Structures are given as C-alpha cells and as structure tokens.
Amino acid sequence: MADDDTQREAVRAVAENVADRLEDEKEYLTDLDSAIGDADHGANMSRGFRAAADTVADADDAEPADLVKQVGTTLISEVGGASGPLYGGSIMSASQAFADEGITAETSVDFAEAYLDKVKDRGDARIGAKTMVDALTPAVHTYKKSIEQDDLPPLTALAKAVDAAERGVEFTMPIRAEKGRASYLGWRSVGHQDPGATSTLYIMEELLATAQEYVEGEIERDATAVEEPDEDPTDVAEDGADSDADDEGDAR
Amino acid sequence: MIGLVIVSHSATAAEGICEVAAEMGGDAPIEPAGGDDGEIGTSADAIGEAIEAADDGDGVVVLVDLGSAVMNADLALEMTDVDAEIADAPILEGAVNAAVEATSGKATLDSVVERAEEARDYRKLS
Numbered sequence: 001m002a003d004d005d006t007q008r009e010a011v012r013a014v015a016e017n018v019a020d021r022l023e024d025e026k027e028y029l030t031d032l033d034s035a036i037g038d039a040d041h042g043a044n045m046s047r048g049f050r051a052a053a054d055t056v057a058d059a060d061d062a063e064p065a066d067l068v069k070q071v072g073t074t075l076i077s078e079v080g081g082a083s084g085p086l087y088g089g090s091i092m093s094a095s096q097a098f099a100d101e102g103i104t105a106e107t108s109v110d111f112a113e114a115y116l117d118k119v120k121d122r123g124d125a126r127i128g129a130k131t132m133v134d135a136l137t138p139a140v141h142t143y144k145k146s147i148e149q150d151d152l153p154p155l156t157a158l159a160k161a162v163d164a165a166e167r168g169v170e171f172t173m174p175i176r177a178e179k180g181r182a183s184y185l186g187w188r189s190v191g192h193q194d195p196g197a198t199s200t201l202y203i204m205e206e207l208l209a210t211a212q213e214y215v216e217g218e219i220e221r222d223a224t225a226v227e228e229p230d231e232d233p234t235d236v237a238e239d240g241a242d243s244d245a246d247d248e249g250d251a252r
Numbered sequence: 253m254i255g256l257v258i259v260s261h262s263a264t265a266a267e268g269i270c271e272v273a274a275e276m277g278g279d280a281p282i283e284p285a286g287g288d289d290g291e292i293g294t295s296a297d298a299i300g301e302a303i304e305a306a307d308d309g310d311g312v313v314v315l316v317d318l319g320s321a322v323m324n325a326d327l328a329l330e331m332t333d334v335d336a337e338i339a340d341a342p343i344l345e346g347a348v349n350a351a352v353e354a355t356s357g358k359a360t361l362d363s364v365v366e367r368a369e370e371a372r373d374y375r376k377l378s
Contacts, residue, residue, distance in 0.1 A: 076296050076327065080288040082320035085296060085327040093330070122323050180319065 002214070007064040007103050010214040015053040015071055017206040022046040025202055032195040036182035041083065041195040048079035048088070065098035068111075082123070082180065083196070086132070090118035105154045109144050112161075116140045129178035130189060132196035135168035139204060152220070158208045159219045165204050169197045254354045254364045255281040255306030257336075258347055259299055259316045259325050263287035269315075269344050277351030281306045294321045299328035303336050311335035311361040313354075313368060315347045337361055339368035346371040 002010075022029070022045045029042035052074040056067050072095060075088025094114035097107050116136050125131045142164040146157035172194035177183045182194070212219070256273065260266040266286025274282050285302035288295040299314070306312045312334055316325050325338050339346050346368035353359050353367035 080291075080295050080320075081293050082323055085320070085323040089296070089323075089327045089330070122326060 004064060004102065006214060008059075008062070008067055010103070010210065011064055011067045011071070012053070012056050013213065014207055014210045015049065015056050017210050018203050019046070019049040019053040021202050021206045022049050022199065025199070029195050029199055032193055032198055035192045036177060036185055036189045037195060038181055040081070041199065044079045044081060044083055045087075045199050048075045048084070051075075051078040063099075064102050065095050068095040068098060071095075086119055086123055086196070089122060090115045093118050105147050105157075108154070109147050112140045112143055123179060125179045128175060130172045130175050130182060130194050130197075131177075131179050132194065132200045134172050134194065135165040135197035135200045135204075138168045139165035139200075153217045155208075155211055155215050155217050156220045158204075158211055159221075162201070162204050162208050165197075165201045169193060169201045172197045253280055253308055254310050254350075254359050254361060255283065255303075255308060255312040256347060256350055256354060256364075257283050257285055257299065257302045257306050257312055257314045257325075258343065259294055259302075259314060259321045260284075260286045260343065261292050261294055261317055261321060263290075265317070269347050272344065273347040273351040276348050276355075278355040280351055280354035281308060282347075282351060294324040296324040296327040296331065299325050300332050303328060303332050303334050307334045307336070311337075313350050313361065313364045314338045315341060315343045315350065315368065317343050335361060337365050339365045341368040341371045342374070345374050 022042070026042035026046045029045065030039055033039050033041035052071040055070050055074045059067055059070060062070065069092050072088045072090070072092030075091065076084045078084075079088060094111045097110035097114050101107050116133075119136060120126070120133055123131060123133070125133045127133055127137050139161040143157050143161035146152040146160050147154065152160070173192065174190060176187060177185065177189035177194075180196075182189045182192075256277070258266045258269045258273070260269065263284070263286035266284035270282045270284045283302040283306040285294070285299040287293060288298070303312050303314065314325050314329070314336055316322050316338060322338070329336050329338065339350060341349070349371045350364050350368040353364045
C-alpha cells in the first residue's frame with residue numbers, strides 16, 4: 001500500500017469513519033436487534049468503535065498492525081456481550097496478518113480470511129445460520145478471488161466484496177436463525193434482517209469509502225458487475241438490455 | 253492447587269455458584285466473573301482478571317453459562333498466560349464437581365476438567 005505513516009493515517013480514518021457511520025445507524029441497528037435480539041447492538045457497536053477511534057487517534061508511532069490490534073482490544077473491552085469477542089477478538093487476532101509487511105493487497109486478503117475463520121470458529125456458526133457469517137463469507141471469498149486469481153486492483157476487489165456482503169445481508173432476512181439469541185425465537189426469526197450481518201456491511205462500506213482516499217486507482221465498475229447465469233436461454237438472444245438488473249437498489 | 257472461575261451473565265448467579273462450590277471446595281481458589289460492567293452479560297476482561305486471581309501457578313478451570321460466556325471465556329484464555337481450560341459442563345453441577353476434585357492431592361488441570369464434565373450426564377430424577 002504505502003509508507004507506515006499513510007497506513008497509520010488510513011487505519012485511524014477507517015476507525016473514525018466506522019464510528020461515525022455506526023453512530024448514524026445506531027437506531028436502525030437497535031431496531032433490527034430488538035426484533036430478534038436484545039436491542040443493544042446499535043448502542044454497543046457505536047460506543048465500541050467510538051472508543052476504538054479515540055484510542056488509535058493518539059497512537060503516533062505504533063506499527064500499523066499494532067494499531068489494528070488496538071482497535072480489536074478496545075472493542076473487546078467496550079462492546080462486551082458476544083459482539084466484543086466476535087468483532088474485537090477477530091480483529092485482534094487477524095491483525096497478525098499485517099505484522100511483517102504492513103497493509104498490502106496480499107496481507108489484506110490474509111487479514112480478511114483470518115477474520116472470517118476466527119468469527120466462524122468462535123461463534124461456531126456456518127453459513128445459513130442467519131449471522132454475520134452470511135455477509136462475511138461471500139465478501140471474503142469474493143475479495144480473495146478478485147485479488148489472487150483475477151488480479152483486480154484492490155479498490156475494485158473491495159467494491160466487489162461490499163456488493164457480495166450486501167447480498168449476504170439480504171439473504172439473512174428470509175432464513176431462520178440457528179445461532180445467537182435470535183435462535184431462541186425459532187421460526188419467529190424469519191423475515192428479520194440480521195443485525196450483525198448489517199453492521200458488518202456498514203463496516204465494509206466505510207472501509208471501501210476510506211480506502212478510496214488512501215489507495216491509488218479507481219473502482220473499475222465493469223469488473224464489479226454481477227455475473228448471473230441467463231435465466232432462460234431463449235431470452236438471451238434479444239440484446240443486453242437486461243444488464244441493469246443488478247443496479248444497486250436501496251437495500252432498505 | 254487448581255483454581256476455578258465461574259462465568260455467568262449474572263454477577264449474583266456467579267457469586268451464588270461460587271458459594272455453593274466453595275462449601276465443597278475447601279481451600280481451592282474460586283473466583284466469580286459475572287455480568288458486564290454491572291449489567292447482564294459477560295466480559296473477556298473481567299474473566300481474564302478472575303483467571304489471574306484464581307491461579308496460584310497450577311492452572312485454572314473455567315465454568316461458563318450460555319452463549320457469549322463461552323466466547324468471552326475463550327477469548328480470555330487466548331489473552332492470558334495462565335494455563336487455563338474451559339470445562340464443557342453445566343455450570344453449577346460442574347463447579348461443585350470441579351471444586352471437590354480440585355481439593356484432592358493428585359488433582360491436575362485435566363482431572364478437574366474431566367470431573368466437571370462428568371456432570372453433563374447427571375439426572376435430577378431417576
């Protein structure tokens with residue numbers, strides 16, 4: 001990516017932007033959580049990231065990996081509940097990925113994979129359990145493939161990952177919860193969007209917005225187009241007029 | 253001596269379970285880690301402090317209640333240098349069993365965990 005100073009500045013900016021975003025979305029996240037949880041996700045996440053942003057704002061000479069780790073440990077202390085270990089603990093342990101080479105396209109893939117692994121392991125959640133794993137898994141897989149196999153520029157890869165996370169969040173709505181407090185509701189959890197998947201998407205959106213300020217290049221929109229199989233081969237011949245089917249709609 | 257930590261969403265429950273286990277546990281150090289900043293919940297930091305407090309060098313067995321208690325205990329274990337393990341056992345019955353085993357002269361971390369986990373099969377009515 002860039003020199004250590006720029007990386008530090010970028011980490012601070014991500015923490016600050018995520019804190020602001022979660023503050024803005026606090027009520028919405030709490031509404032989601034009051035439907036299927038204990039109505040504290042918005043307040044906890046907002047408080048936690050505000051504290052994390054304040055912590056790293058003052059750290060001038062920490063290695064970039066240490067700054068990321070500090071975000072994690074602050075979340076562990078401030079968020080509590082299950083979100084403390086899931087968000088904070090996973091950031092803390094995944095920050096190791098930046099220890100040797102700092103933040104690069106390659107190490108960011110390692111970070112993303114380590115984060116996903118830790119969340120799945122700690123939460124014992126698979127895809128389809130109506131958790132943040134449903135947003136994270138497609139995002140991380142898409143990011144890894146975009147960087148490692150398709151050689152896409154990092155910003156484009158991240159934009160594709162955010163799109164994938166968004167569809168993952170939508171997927172949590174119609175399915176039944178198998179993990180967390182929502183699972184106690186059984187079938188009543190169907191029809192509600194998962195708060196953890198939702199806050200995960202917001203974090204990723206801010207990551208992308210901040211990266212656009214610090215990483216060179218532009219998002220290649222063509223490369224982010226969703227590849228979908230043709231529904232009916234007989235329709236295809238016409239023309240490409242259906243290509244706007246996946247325009248970013250307002251998810252809410 | 254092996255120490256015990258009791259992790260519950262409720263500070264009162266954690267203290268109460270310590271009380272019951274201590275009756276059977278003689279000198280074994282038993283520390284509660286209940287609640288999260290005075291609210292219902294669990295905290296990795298509080299669990300970590302309890303683990304340090306319960307350790308006299310031989311290690312600590314951690315008993316947990318539900319959900320985030322398991323995750324926060326798991327995380328606390330990652331963050332401490334103390335030799336500690338979580339027992340996969342019902343919290344109260346497991347704590348009593350563990351306390352009894354901890355007072356035995358031959359107790360090891362493994363034997364206390366094993367004894368706590370035997371409580372998984374207990375039935376209340378024959």
